[in-house]
């Protein structure tokens with residue numbers, strides 16, 4: 001993922017001066033917006049709380065993250081990438097799994113792409129998608145970069161969510177978990193525009209599901225990215241659907257996790273965009289402040305010691321609680 005391109009300048013009313021600002025991604029000078037910490041669930045009626053907090057085995061999720069990281073860098077077409085594909089598939093034995101395999105033409109040649117989708121049936125008409133990419137950044141392939149937070153943490157999260165969904169009759173929407181591939185750019189974004197060189201896997205799925213009619217059944221798209229940081233502050237991502245963010249905030253509040261959510265607003269170019277573009281309510285759960293000034297992002301310092309099982313638990317339980325709320329919201333707000 002990348003910070004979205006700058007769209008405007010920020011008015012610094014406090015000093016009564018307009019200051020041109022650099023909102024390029026990765027800029028050392030970050031200017032969070034002044035939106036309030038909490039997202040008010042305006043005019044939304046949430047179903048009453050039901051049952052104890054959702055189960056989520058944070059220790060097991062952390063173990064998955066560790067195991068994914070131990071394979072080493074997993075850029076497209078690498079042997080490690082194949083190992084991680086097999087690792088994810090092995091954990092989904094017995095589940096209904098769709099393998100979306102294709103070749104993508106990038107500006108540095110053709111590469112194999114492999115999206116893995118595990119489908120858990122529900123009783124209600126409609127599907128909720130939960131997604132995470134699992135590849136690591138291609139330009140960093142010859143470094144020690146292993147993407148512990150960026151790719152591994154959210155992929156591990158989904159494996160543990162699968163454990164919680166498996167073998168139970170869902171009294172609600174079907175849930176499809178997506179381990180998507182080729183999210184990362186093939187060339188450094190200083191050389192090629194990120195949006196023309198990334199999100200290959202999820203874009204393929206969105207196009208395919210648009211063509212075959214599946215997309216009409218999709219009620220919501222939840223994306224997890226960089227959610228393992230021990231210092232967890234999920235951004236209010238600016239391209240996400242506000243009512244779906246309110247559902248997430250309500251879920252987090254019910255669990256006492258709300259202080260980890262939506263303290264600042266910033267738009268991101270990430271895997272949700274192909275679904276946003278097609279009118280699917282979408283939310284990107286991302287903490288794009290990984291180390292001071294996001295210094296660990298896309299750096300060899302993105303290692304397992306920066307992660308916390310508690311952060312995985314916060315996102316895991318909040319996601320499952322969000323599902324529970326969505327299942328009982330009838331009808332869901334319009335797209």
Ligand SMILES: [Zn+2]
Pocket residue numbers: 001137150184298
């Ligand atoms: Zn990344």
